Amino acid sequence: MDIIEDVLCFGGRQLRVKHTSESCHCDMVFSVFLPPQAEQGKVPVVWWLSGLTCNDQNFVTKAGAQRVAAELGVAIVAPDTSPRGDGVADDPDGAWDFGLGAGFYVNATQAPYDRHYRMYDYVQAELPALLAKRFPLDIERQSIMGHSMGGHGALTLALRHPDQYRSVSAFAPICVPSQVSWGQKAFGGYFGGDESLWLEHDAVALIEKSGFDKPILVDQGAADSFLQNQLKPELLEQACERAGVALTLNQREGYDHSYFFIASFIEEHFRYHGRFLSR
Amino acid sequence: MDIIEDVLCFGGRQLRVKHTSESCHCDMVFSVFLPPQAEQGKVPVVWWLSGLTCNDQNFVTKAGAQRVAAELGVAIVAPDTSPRGDGVADDPDGAWDFGLGAGFYVNATQAPYDRHYRMYDYVQAELPALLAKRFPLDIERQSIMGHSMGGHGALTLALRHPDQYRSVSAFAPICVPSQVSWGQKAFGGYFGGDESLWLEHDAVALIEKSGFDKPILVDQGAADSFLQNQLKPELLEQACERAGVALTLNQREGYDHSYFFIASFIEEHFRYHGRFLSR
Numbered sequence: 239m240d241i242i243e244d245v246l247c248f249g250g251r252q253l254r255v256k257h258t259s260e261s262c263h264c265d266m267v268f269s270v271f272l273p274p275q276a277e278q279g280k281v282p283v284v285w286w287l288s289g290l291t292c293n294d295q296n297f298v299t300k301a302g303a304q305r306v307a308a309e310l311g312v313a314i315v316a317p318d319t320s321p322r323g324d325g326v327a328d329d330p331d332g333a334w335d336f337g338l339g340a341g342f343y344v345n346a347t348q349a350p351y352d353r354h355y356r357m358y359d360y361v362q363a364e365l366p367a368l369l370a371k372r373f374p375l376d377i378e379r380q381s382i383m384g385h386s387m388g389g390h391g392a393l394t395l396a397l398r399h400p401d402q403y404r405s406v407s408a409f410a411p412i413c414v415p416s417q418v419s420w421g422q423k424a425f426g427g428y429f430g431g432d433e434s435l436w437l438e439h440d441a442v443a444l445i446e447k448s449g450f451d452k453p454i455l456v457d458q459g460a461a462d463s464f465l466q467n468q469l470k471p472e473l474l475e476q477a478c479e480r481a482g483v484a485l486t487l488n489q490r491e492g493y494d495h496s497y498f499f500i501a502s503f504i505e506e507h508f509r510y511h512g513r514f515l516s517r
Numbered sequence: 518m519d520i521i522e523d524v525l526c527f528g529g530r531q532l533r534v535k536h537t538s539e540s541c542h543c544d545m546v547f548s549v550f551l552p553p554q555a556e557q558g559k560v561p562v563v564w565w566l567s568g569l570t571c572n573d574q575n576f577v578t579k580a581g582a583q584r585v586a587a588e589l590g591v592a593i594v595a596p597d598t599s600p601r602g603d604g605v606a607d608d609p610d611g612a613w614d615f616g617l618g619a620g621f622y623v624n625a626t627q628a629p630y631d632r633h634y635r636m637y638d639y640v641q642a643e644l645p646a647l648l649a650k651r652f653p654l655d656i657e658r659q660s661i662m663g664h665s666m667g668g669h670g671a672l673t674l675a676l677r678h679p680d681q682y683r684s685v686s687a688f689a690p691i692c693v694p695s696q697v698s699w700g701q702k703a704f705g706g707y708f709g710g711d712e713s714l715w716l717e718h719d720a721v722a723l724i725e726k727s728g729f730d731k732p733i734l735v736d737q738g739a740a741d742s743f744l745q746n747q748l749k750p751e752l753l754e755q756a757c758e759r760a761g762v763a764l765t766l767n768q769r770e771g772y773d774h775s776y777f778f779i780a781s782f783i784e785e786h787f788r789y790h791g792r793f794l795s796r
Binding site: 245246247248249252299300302304305459461492493494496497498499501502 | 524525526527528531578579581583584738740771772773775776777778780781
């Protein structure tokens with residue numbers, strides 16, 4: 239494990255770490271922010287999962303979350319969004335919505351993606367174990383959040399591992415990947431035609447069958463150009479209502495899909511997670 | 518004048534604007550943040566001048582300043598750092614510290630730079646006039662700040678136009694460009710050997726002769742790798758002491774030259790300017 243960047247930020251340390259991933263069979267880079275409180279003892283962890291085309295740096299440089307994380311005493315871990323490197327298969331046409339930068343937080347079953355594209359295991363199991371060993375993190379206190387494809391990742395991981403994540407939130411998540419073109423392309427490529435696998439990674443389908451009993455916080459920009467065709471929060475809302483899940487869906491008039499939207503409301507999300515993580 | 522981006526951020530509007538500059542004889546792009554208060558009437562302006570290699574976007578996407586600007590009701594204008602475009606001469610070797618991205622906020626007198634490299638006139642005169650005409654800005658209330666090369670720009674503009682800028686601050690400014698290699702390369706290229714021109718754009722030299730009677734706020738990271746060879750805040754400190762200028766020089770232990778440093782202390786700088794701009 240190599241620390242390739244270590245910069246002071248709001249009194250904490252913003253690190254960038256390179257390591258060889260056993261899940262993804264390649265070198266991976268992730269970012270972790272350690273708040274000042276990590277000098278005194280273990281701190282809880284908020285996971286941030288990024289969207290299509292991002293890597294571990296977008297959130298770290300653009301969201302401004304370190305300020306409130308330093309105040310609350312929580313760490314932030316931002317993984318990459320896909321395996322990378324010379325041996326890693328990309329979309330055959332180099333598209334931005336599949337392959338590199340578009341791992342969709344699943345374990346692929348289809349060649350040539352099945353060897354490296356194992357972001358689900360990487361984020362849910364490998365990274366927490368590595369982090370607990372190497373950093374002053376209290377891995378018993380994790381919360382998870384993300385944006386767009388990463389909002390899908392946060393919701394599906396939380397729904398499938400309710401004991402691992404104390405709370406979950408998302409900005410503009412892909413709520414029903416099996417019913418929209420981004421998700422259909424990804425799941426078709428990573429899983430092939432096996433629809434049962436698709437539904438295991440579809441937040442709306444999981445809510446309908448899971449008995450999830452935690453609240454969910456979602457912020458959605460009303461001027462987001464992907465709202466109608468790719469995100470579909472109304473289907474998440476209907477599923478939560480049917481399943482009795484307490485969803486807070488903040489519709490933000492005039493906001494788009496960008497990090498300017500995320501930055502505007504990130505403090506509220508951190509304070510939300512902070513309440514679950516402090517106990 | 519074309520608005521090429523218009524995004525909601527902390528209740529205000531983050532704009533990117535393209536226009537043809539009369540000073541620089543080329544198309545230029547600048548960013549302006551209008552706080553929510555600009556919907557009700559004119560708001561004061563804080564100028565942000567960026568450092569070497571930057572354009573109008575670095576500060577806008579990385580510093581997180583819109584939050585406090587929205588609270589205080591001040592606009593932020595972030596110009597580019599040099600003229601750009603096909604006809605604009607660059608460093609002959611394509612170096613990052615001269616030419617494109619390195620205009621040093623001066624009016625060049627030497628060919629081939631003298632036609633386009635007129636960032637001084639552009640920032641001090643052309644842009645304020647344009648902004649006053651097109652946006653709800655109270656151009657009688659301006660403050661100025663910047664980082665590194667832009668810290669040099671902010672200091673020298675404020676020292677030469679004390680009636681224009683109510684307050685001035687800088688992060689890790691190049692305090693004595695005529696005595697360090699970045700500044701010597703830039704001034705040699707833009708001005709040639711005429712040392713009197715060099716000293717008109719050297720903050721320490723200006724302080725010693727100017728009779729400037731406002732306070733100056735500077736934050737400097739103590740772990741900044743450019744501190745000793747390029748920035749030299751100790752010479753600014755000595756000059757201010759000799760001239761009776763009230764300098765607040767915050768040495769920030771462990772901080773480097775990056776936007777993580779700027780983001781950590783930007784709120785303090787905005788609150789500082791806000792006090793001068795509210796009256």
